[in-house]
Amino acid sequence: MEMKYIDAWLGNVKTRMKGWAAGRRTCLCAVALLAMTAAQAMTTGEQEALAQWKAGTTVSQKAVTEFGLNRCFTATMIPDGVWQRMQGKTYKPNPYIGRNDLRHIRVLHWGTDNKIHLGEMVCNKLIAQKLVGIFRKLYDAHYVIGRMVLPDEYDADDEQQMRANNTSSFCYRVVAGSKTLSKHARGLAVDINTLYNPYVKKRADGSLYVQPSTARAYADRTKNFPCKIDKTDLCYRLFIEQGFKWGGSWRTVKDYQHFEY
Numbered sequence: 001m002e003m004k005y006i007d008a009w010l011g012n013v014k015t016r017m018k019g020w021a022a023g024r025r026t027c028l029c030a031v032a033l034l035a036m037t038a039a040q041a042m043t044t045g046e047q048e049a050l051a052q053w054k055a056g057t058t059v060s061q062k063a064v065t066e067f068g069l070n071r072c073f074t075a076t077m078i079p080d081g082v083w084q085r086m087q088g089k090t091y092k093p094n095p096y097i098g099r100n101d102l103r104h105i106r107v108l109h110w111g112t113d114n115k116i117h118l119g120e121m122v123c124n125k126l127i128a129q130k131l132v133g134i135f136r137k138l139y140d141a142h143y144v145i146g147r148m149v150l151p152d153e154y155d156a157d158d159e160q161q162m163r164a165n166n167t168s169s170f171c172y173r174v175v176a177g178s179k180t181l182s183k184h185a186r187g188l189a190v191d192i193n194t195l196y197n198p199y200v201k202k203r204a205d206g207s208l209y210v211q212p213s214t215a216r217a218y219a220d221r222t223k224n225f226p227c228k229i230d231k232t233d234l235c236y237r238l239f240i241e242q243g244f245k246w247g248g249s250w251r252t253v254k255d256y257q258h259f260e261y
Contacts, residue, residue, distance in 0.1 A: 053106050055120040055149045064108065064116060072118075073136045075105045075128035082122070082150070089156040090122065090171045097186050102170060103128035107135040109145040109167075112226070119148030123169040124187035127261050130242045131169070131190065137238055144227055146193055162212035162257075165195035165227075176211070189260040190244075192235055196227040197256035199247075221256070229256055
Protein backbone atom coordinates (compact mmCIF):
# COMPACT_ATOMS: atom_id res chain seq x y z
CA MET A 1 0.00 0.00 0.00
CA GLU A 2 2.81 2.34 0.90
CA MET A 3 4.57 1.56 -2.40
CA LYS A 4 1.43 2.62 -4.26
CA TYR A 5 1.46 5.97 -2.50
CA ILE A 6 5.16 6.39 -3.24
CA ASP A 7 4.67 5.55 -6.94
CA ALA A 8 1.76 7.93 -7.15
CA TRP A 9 3.79 10.67 -5.47
CA LEU A 10 6.74 10.11 -7.81
CA GLY A 11 4.44 10.22 -10.81
CA ASN A 12 3.00 13.50 -9.60
CA VAL A 13 6.48 14.94 -9.15
CA LYS A 14 7.51 13.86 -12.65
CA THR A 15 4.39 15.44 -14.13
CA ARG A 16 5.05 18.69 -12.32
CA MET A 17 8.68 18.73 -13.39
CA LYS A 18 7.69 18.21 -17.02
CA GLY A 19 5.24 21.07 -16.71
CA TRP A 20 7.89 23.27 -15.08
CA ALA A 21 10.40 22.48 -17.84
CA ALA A 22 7.85 23.27 -20.53
CA GLY A 23 6.96 26.51 -18.77
CA ARG A 24 10.61 27.42 -18.44
CA ARG A 25 11.17 26.84 -22.16
CA THR A 26 8.12 28.98 -22.94
CA CYS A 27 9.41 31.73 -20.65
CA LEU A 28 12.87 31.67 -22.21
CA CYS A 29 11.36 31.81 -25.69
CA ALA A 30 9.24 34.78 -24.66
CA VAL A 31 12.27 36.61 -23.21
CA ALA A 32 14.28 35.92 -26.38
CA LEU A 33 11.39 37.15 -28.53
CA LEU A 34 11.09 40.34 -26.50
CA ALA A 35 14.84 40.93 -26.73
CA MET A 36 14.75 40.38 -30.50
CA THR A 37 11.78 42.74 -30.87
CA ALA A 38 13.54 45.41 -28.80
CA ALA A 39 16.72 45.05 -30.86
CA GLN A 40 14.74 45.32 -34.10
CA ALA A 41 12.93 48.41 -32.79
CA MET A 42 16.26 49.98 -31.80
CA THR A 43 17.76 49.23 -35.20
CA THR A 44 14.70 50.69 -36.94
CA GLY A 45 14.92 53.85 -34.81
CA GLU A 46 18.60 54.21 -35.53
CA GLN A 47 18.09 53.73 -39.25
CA GLU A 48 15.44 56.46 -39.20
CA ALA A 49 17.84 58.76 -37.34
CA LEU A 50 20.54 58.03 -39.92
CA ALA A 51 18.20 58.50 -42.89
CA GLN A 52 16.93 61.82 -41.52
CA TRP A 53 20.36 62.64 -40.07
CA LYS A 54 19.25 63.87 -36.66
CA ALA A 55 22.47 65.51 -35.47
CA GLY A 56 23.32 64.79 -31.85
CA THR A 57 21.68 61.35 -31.94
CA THR A 58 23.73 58.31 -30.88
CA VAL A 59 23.78 55.18 -33.02
CA SER A 60 25.35 51.75 -32.76
CA GLN A 61 28.22 50.37 -34.81
CA LYS A 62 25.79 47.80 -36.21
CA ALA A 63 23.41 50.51 -37.42
CA VAL A 64 26.29 52.38 -39.07
CA THR A 65 27.45 49.23 -40.85
CA GLU A 66 23.94 48.51 -42.12
CA PHE A 67 23.47 52.11 -43.27
CA GLY A 68 26.92 52.27 -44.89
CA LEU A 69 29.93 54.04 -43.37
CA ASN A 70 30.74 56.05 -46.49
CA ARG A 71 27.20 57.45 -46.55
CA CYS A 72 27.92 58.93 -43.13
CA PHE A 73 30.65 61.25 -44.44
CA THR A 74 29.29 63.56 -47.12
CA ALA A 75 29.22 67.15 -48.33
CA THR A 76 26.16 68.39 -50.23
CA MET A 77 24.37 71.57 -51.24
CA ILE A 78 22.43 73.09 -48.35
CA PRO A 79 19.13 71.15 -47.98
CA ASP A 80 15.95 73.24 -47.82
CA GLY A 81 15.25 72.22 -44.24
CA VAL A 82 18.73 73.23 -43.07
CA TRP A 83 18.54 76.52 -44.96
CA GLN A 84 15.26 77.37 -43.28
CA ARG A 85 16.74 76.64 -39.85
CA MET A 86 19.62 79.03 -40.56
CA GLN A 87 17.52 82.06 -41.46
CA GLY A 88 17.88 84.95 -39.04
CA LYS A 89 20.34 82.95 -36.95
CA THR A 90 23.61 81.81 -38.52
CA TYR A 91 22.58 83.26 -41.88
CA LYS A 92 21.60 86.87 -42.49
CA PRO A 93 21.20 88.51 -45.91
CA ASN A 94 24.54 89.96 -46.98
CA PRO A 95 26.51 90.84 -50.13
CA TYR A 96 29.43 88.51 -49.42
CA ILE A 97 28.25 84.94 -49.16
CA GLY A 98 25.14 83.08 -50.26
CA ARG A 99 23.60 79.64 -50.20
CA ASN A 100 25.53 78.42 -53.24
CA ASP A 101 28.83 79.27 -51.53
CA LEU A 102 28.07 76.95 -48.63
CA ARG A 103 27.90 73.20 -48.11
CA HIS A 104 26.25 70.96 -45.53
CA ILE A 105 28.49 68.21 -44.25
CA ARG A 106 27.43 65.10 -42.36
CA VAL A 107 29.93 63.11 -40.31
CA LEU A 108 30.12 60.65 -37.46
CA HIS A 109 32.10 61.42 -34.33
CA TRP A 110 32.88 59.76 -31.01
CA GLY A 111 31.42 61.56 -28.02
CA THR A 112 32.70 61.91 -24.47
CA ASP A 113 30.30 59.05 -23.63
CA ASN A 114 32.31 56.72 -25.91
CA LYS A 115 29.32 56.41 -28.25
CA ILE A 116 28.94 57.21 -31.95
CA HIS A 117 27.12 60.48 -32.60
CA LEU A 118 25.69 62.01 -35.76
CA GLY A 119 27.28 65.37 -36.52
CA GLU A 120 26.54 68.13 -39.00
CA MET A 121 28.16 71.38 -40.03
CA VAL A 122 27.75 74.16 -42.59
CA CYS A 123 30.95 75.45 -44.14
CA ASN A 124 32.34 77.10 -47.27
CA LYS A 125 32.40 74.87 -50.36
CA LEU A 126 36.16 75.53 -50.64
CA ILE A 127 36.87 73.46 -47.52
CA ALA A 128 33.94 71.03 -47.47
CA GLN A 129 35.77 67.98 -48.80
CA LYS A 130 38.81 68.78 -46.67
CA LEU A 131 36.62 68.73 -43.56
CA VAL A 132 34.90 65.50 -44.55
CA GLY A 133 38.34 63.88 -44.91
CA ILE A 134 39.59 65.28 -41.61
CA PHE A 135 36.56 64.18 -39.63
CA ARG A 136 36.67 60.72 -41.22
CA LYS A 137 40.25 60.30 -39.99
CA LEU A 138 39.33 61.61 -36.54
CA TYR A 139 36.44 59.14 -36.39
CA ASP A 140 38.65 56.24 -37.47
CA ALA A 141 41.11 57.21 -34.72
CA HIS A 142 38.32 57.28 -32.10
CA TYR A 143 39.08 60.98 -31.50
CA VAL A 144 36.56 62.55 -29.12
CA ILE A 145 34.41 65.51 -30.26
CA GLY A 146 31.90 66.49 -27.61
CA ARG A 147 29.09 67.76 -29.81
CA MET A 148 28.55 68.78 -33.43
CA VAL A 149 25.21 70.43 -34.23
CA LEU A 150 24.44 73.64 -36.08
CA PRO A 151 24.88 76.85 -34.02
CA ASP A 152 21.25 77.57 -34.89
CA GLU A 153 20.36 75.12 -32.11
CA TYR A 154 21.70 77.84 -29.79
CA ASP A 155 20.16 80.73 -31.77
CA ALA A 156 23.67 81.44 -33.10
CA ASP A 157 24.74 82.55 -29.60
CA ASP A 158 28.48 81.84 -29.65
CA GLU A 159 28.91 81.93 -25.89
CA GLN A 160 26.14 79.40 -25.35
CA GLN A 161 27.31 76.94 -27.98
CA MET A 162 30.88 77.13 -26.69
CA ARG A 163 29.71 76.39 -23.16
CA ALA A 164 28.02 73.30 -24.61
CA ASN A 165 31.37 72.28 -26.16
CA ASN A 166 29.85 72.46 -29.65
CA THR A 167 32.00 72.11 -32.75
CA SER A 168 30.89 74.27 -35.71
CA SER A 169 31.94 76.38 -38.68
CA PHE A 170 29.64 78.85 -40.47
CA CYS A 171 28.02 81.71 -38.60
CA TYR A 172 27.62 85.14 -40.15
CA ARG A 173 29.13 87.43 -37.51
CA VAL A 174 31.98 89.85 -36.86
CA VAL A 175 35.14 89.22 -34.85
CA ALA A 176 34.42 89.81 -31.16
CA GLY A 177 35.07 93.45 -30.23
CA SER A 178 35.42 94.64 -33.83
CA LYS A 179 33.54 95.39 -37.04
CA THR A 180 35.61 92.95 -39.07
CA LEU A 181 33.86 89.92 -40.53
CA SER A 182 34.97 86.70 -38.91
CA LYS A 183 36.31 83.83 -41.00
CA HIS A 184 33.26 82.01 -39.68
CA ALA A 185 31.11 84.49 -41.61
CA ARG A 186 32.50 82.98 -44.81
CA GLY A 187 32.46 79.42 -43.50
CA LEU A 188 36.24 79.24 -43.68
CA ALA A 189 36.91 78.57 -40.01
CA VAL A 190 36.14 75.66 -37.68
CA ASP A 191 36.00 75.68 -33.89
CA ILE A 192 36.68 72.31 -32.26
CA ASN A 193 35.75 71.21 -28.71
CA THR A 194 35.15 74.80 -27.75
CA LEU A 195 34.79 74.44 -23.99
CA TYR A 196 38.17 72.80 -23.54
CA ASN A 197 39.96 75.03 -26.07
CA PRO A 198 38.87 78.58 -25.25
CA TYR A 199 39.60 81.99 -26.72
CA VAL A 200 42.05 83.72 -24.35
CA LYS A 201 43.16 87.35 -24.40
CA LYS A 202 45.32 89.16 -21.86
CA ARG A 203 43.94 92.58 -20.93
CA ALA A 204 46.07 95.68 -20.32
CA ASP A 205 45.76 95.17 -16.56
CA GLY A 206 47.12 91.63 -16.88
CA SER A 207 43.80 89.87 -16.30
CA LEU A 208 42.49 87.30 -18.75
CA TYR A 209 39.42 87.51 -20.93
CA VAL A 210 38.25 83.93 -21.55
CA GLN A 211 35.47 82.81 -23.87
CA PRO A 212 33.40 80.88 -23.06
CA SER A 213 33.40 82.33 -19.58
CA THR A 214 33.01 78.83 -18.12
CA ALA A 215 36.33 77.69 -19.62
CA ARG A 216 38.75 79.57 -17.35
CA ALA A 217 40.12 76.29 -15.95
CA TYR A 218 41.19 75.32 -19.49
CA ALA A 219 43.02 78.58 -20.24
CA ASP A 220 46.09 77.16 -18.50
CA ARG A 221 47.61 75.09 -21.27
CA THR A 222 50.34 73.63 -19.05
CA LYS A 223 47.69 71.33 -17.59
CA ASN A 224 46.58 68.05 -19.10
CA PHE A 225 42.88 67.39 -19.66
CA PRO A 226 40.65 65.61 -22.22
CA CYS A 227 40.00 67.21 -25.62
CA LYS A 228 42.96 69.59 -25.28
CA ILE A 229 44.34 70.76 -28.64
CA ASP A 230 48.06 71.43 -28.89
CA LYS A 231 50.74 70.85 -31.51
CA THR A 232 51.03 67.15 -30.63
CA ASP A 233 47.30 66.57 -31.09
CA LEU A 234 45.96 64.57 -34.05
CA CYS A 235 43.30 67.18 -34.78
CA TYR A 236 45.98 69.90 -35.02
CA ARG A 237 48.14 67.80 -37.32
CA LEU A 238 45.29 66.94 -39.70
CA PHE A 239 44.11 70.54 -40.06
CA ILE A 240 47.65 71.86 -40.60
CA GLU A 241 48.25 69.17 -43.26
CA GLN A 242 45.23 70.52 -45.15
CA GLY A 243 46.51 74.10 -45.14
CA PHE A 244 44.63 75.50 -42.14
CA LYS A 245 46.14 77.89 -39.58
CA TRP A 246 45.67 77.42 -35.85
CA GLY A 247 44.48 80.19 -33.54
CA GLY A 248 46.59 78.71 -30.76
CA SER A 249 49.68 79.96 -32.58
CA TRP A 250 48.58 83.60 -32.67
CA ARG A 251 50.67 86.10 -30.71
CA THR A 252 48.32 88.75 -29.33
CA VAL A 253 45.45 86.37 -28.52
CA LYS A 254 45.10 82.62 -28.30
CA ASP A 255 42.12 80.89 -29.89
CA TYR A 256 42.85 77.27 -29.12
CA GLN A 257 39.63 75.93 -30.67
CA HIS A 258 40.04 77.78 -33.95
CA PHE A 259 41.32 76.58 -37.35
CA GLU A 260 40.94 78.81 -40.39
CA TYR A 261 41.66 78.45 -44.08
